[in-house]
Amino acid sequence: MFDAIVIGSGMSGGIAAKELCERGLKTLVIERGRKLEHGTSYTDWMQPWEIPNENMVAEDLAKDYSIQSQCYAFDETTRQYWVKDSDHPYSTPGDKPFSWIRGYHLGGRSIMWGRQSYRLSEMDFEANAKDGHGSDWPIRYADLAPWYDHVESFIGVAGSKEGLDQLPDGAFLPPFALNDGELTLKAGIEKAFPGRRLIPGRTANLSQAQPHHEELGRTSCQNRQFCQRGCSYGAYHSSLSSSLPAAERTGNLTIVTDAIVHSIIHDPRTGRATGVRVTDTSTGQGRTYEAKLIFSCASAIASAQILLNSTSEANPNGLANSSDMVGRYLMDHLTAVSAFGFMPHAPDTYYHGRRPTGFYIPRFRNVSEPGDFLRGYGYQGGVQRMGWRINALSTPGIGAPLKERTRKLGPWMAFIGGFGEMLPNPNNRVTLHPTRKDKWGIPIVHIDCEHGENERKMSAAIERDAKAMIEAGGGTVVGSVADPGVPGLAIHEMGTACMGKDPAKSVLNGFNQAHDVPNLFITDGAAMASSGCQNPSLTYMALSARAAHHAAEFLKEGRI
Amino acid sequence: MMHAMDMNRRMLMQHLLALAGVSVLPGGAEALAAAVEGGTRQLNPAHYALLVAVADTIIPKTDTSGAVEVGAPQVVDAVLGSWASPARRAELTAALDRIDALGKASGGGGFASLSPAKRFELLAAHDAAALNPPAVVPVDSTTVLADPQQGKAEQKSSQSGSLIQGAQLADPAYAKLKELIVVAFYFSESALTHDLRYEHSPGEWKPSIPVTPDTRAEGGVALL
CATH class of the missing domain: 3.50.50.60 (FAD/NAD(P)-binding domain)
Incomplete structure (x- = not known):
């Protein structure tokens, strides 16, 4: 016993x-x-x-x-x-x-x-x-x-203390600081959208x-x-x-x-x-x-x-x-909806180390800004220099030029992915x-589970806001995902x-x-x-x- | 069939030899011949010789080692046994055959028998045609910018992006073959030392460092 x-x-x-x-x-x-x-x-x-x-x-x-x-x-x-x-x-x-x-x-x-x-x-x-x-x-x-x-x-x-009601601070160790691409994105977002914040991911x-x-x-x-x-x-x-x-x-x-x-x-x-x-x-x-x-x-x-x-x-x-x-x-959370884009105006700097987190954008819909749905979403993401694999393989090319371009730093690229709240639904x-x-x-x-009307409206807003924030950071959106995807993949059941x-x-x-x-x-x-x-x-x-x-x-x- | 464990063991042996100062693979012109010789192969000798020539053409020796010098053909050959399904193996072998046919069509012998300059000329054109339209940046919710495939090939769900979007390319099997060669090279200790920058345990996170003419991109299997 x-x-x-x-x-x-x-x-x-x-x-x-x-x-x-x-x-x-x-x-x-x-x-x-x-x-x-x-x-x-x-x-x-x-x-x-x-x-x-x-x-x-x-x-x-x-x-x-x-x-x-x-x-x-x-x-x-x-x-x-x-x-x-x-x-x-x-x-x-x-x-x-x-x-x-x-x-x-x-x-x-x-x-x-x-x-x-x-x-x-x-x-x-x-x-x-x-x-x-x-x-x-x-x-x-x-x-x-x-x-x-x-x-x-x-x-x-x-993590960093931010004094946000919708994301209470805690007993944090020092944050993993934002890189220069992320600071550029942060400045653009916070200027264009008062009330929105881009902060170091809490990990x-x-x-x-x-x-x-x-x-x-x-x-x-x-x-x-x-x-x-x-x-x-x-x-x-x-x-x-x-x-x-x-x-x-x-x-x-x-x-x-x-x-x-x-x-x-x-x-x-x-x-x-x-x-x-x-x-x-x-x-x-x-x-x-x-x-x-x-x-x-x-x-x-x-x-x-x-x-x-x-x-x-x-x-x-x-x-x-x-x-x-x-x-x-x-x-589960809506996690598939996202956008990414180049950040041509970020400084030509780099970073050292592979930080175990990215950034976080706390919820602002139905907090400081309205939404045409109930509840809201936050975002996770990162801005990084595009890596060797894309440099090597995303365009044709072989031989010495391929080696040369792969060795170089790629452009800054921002990725922003939403985490949206699903309404509790007894069905x-x-x-x-x-x-x-x-x-x-x-x-x-x-398991019988599906997204409803609120989740669909929210997904559209997640994509729209993600693209707008990349643009606010001076970025050029090169792709986005509107489909909330299959439930379960947030692994937040x-x-x-x-x-x-x-x-x-x-x-x-x-x-x-x-x-x-x-x-x-x-x-x-x-x-x-x-x-x-x-x-x-x-x-x-x-x-x-x-x-x-x-x-x-x-x-x-x-x-x- | 060579299993992953066998491959690990062989790689481990190579690294131990390297630590002991033994040169595992001869460099330069000898490398081609040496790489073709010996060992249990997935590919038959003709296909393996072709793979070596293709790898040498895609990633040649320059001021740093090339694919052959770092043993990329052996890795790709092993991967054909331990990773590829029979159908995939057949597709990749057929992709090699198409490259061989380029040599023959040009009036020369097989691709492997051509001069490096001729091989480059033929394969560069083939590469451009095969990867047409050019691959786009992947669309994947979990994607991670430095390495969107996270070291994987397109084996995920239909939701997931793929760096080389097979169905959209003229020759997806060639695209995969190229990827296997390129990744084998850039995962090698030599490439991670001399072509890219890699530290297994970087220790400190420095969010901003200056870029100099010598700055090289970070290598490895990144998740974020």
């Missing part, structure tokens, strides 16, 4: 485990994938000439990664971190594709994450109440602010490691920009480099890998969860683990899958689902497939066990505690009542830390 079980070892599970262990709780982390070791499992040592296949995944093998290969970070150096789609099927309606990007191994997607770390703001927590979409958040910014502080300090977030990389980072063996960022291979310096936060080692040093942590949580066990007499059933992936055998507290941190879609599969006589529609909200309100939904099961006999998920005030309309209360099952907490993306337009991992971590704190208190007080 453990004090707590944490399902999943990724971004949320790592922090939940750390916080529970640090409060003296004997904690079991269950990971469905294989064990990875910090450092030795990584591929960051590979020099370009050591990378197999010129960093392309073998064509016949790539067929097994038909979905995962759509992710920007998928290549031969990172292939080990993505699931084989052929081994881990899910279904969608034929006309509504959804790209579910996953990594099944210790640390989950915290190994490959994009590290962009932004707080939600008061405006985001009020959004559902104001426009009536989704479940009103049972918390407001002030409830989470100290936990943002707590998590930012622990993981290390580089969970240690621009300057602090003593509490170094205690965990983490050191400052080396500006290599292949974070997604895993970082032997521990310079970005991941479960392997940071949260699990912190949990481990308490002596309270147990990790079990290669065990898929099939369902949560519920005692109808007490109304409490008593443990989990797992399937050992190496033997196919089932077994159970028991604990006083259960934290589900399996990721939004997987947590919904586990709840929906936890049926019993008392819970015929799945656990914690008396509201019928489990699986509903699936959201965007994860269910269990009625007949299909995976190779372990667990029903696969069926969330909302499938939403927090809310009303147990009839939401799954979790203000402590991420299931309304129906007081010792069950869900702190991954499933908990999100709305998505904001900010990259959400920081919020998942803050919610996880806060929930762990309260769960430990409740346990101590005998309330659960």
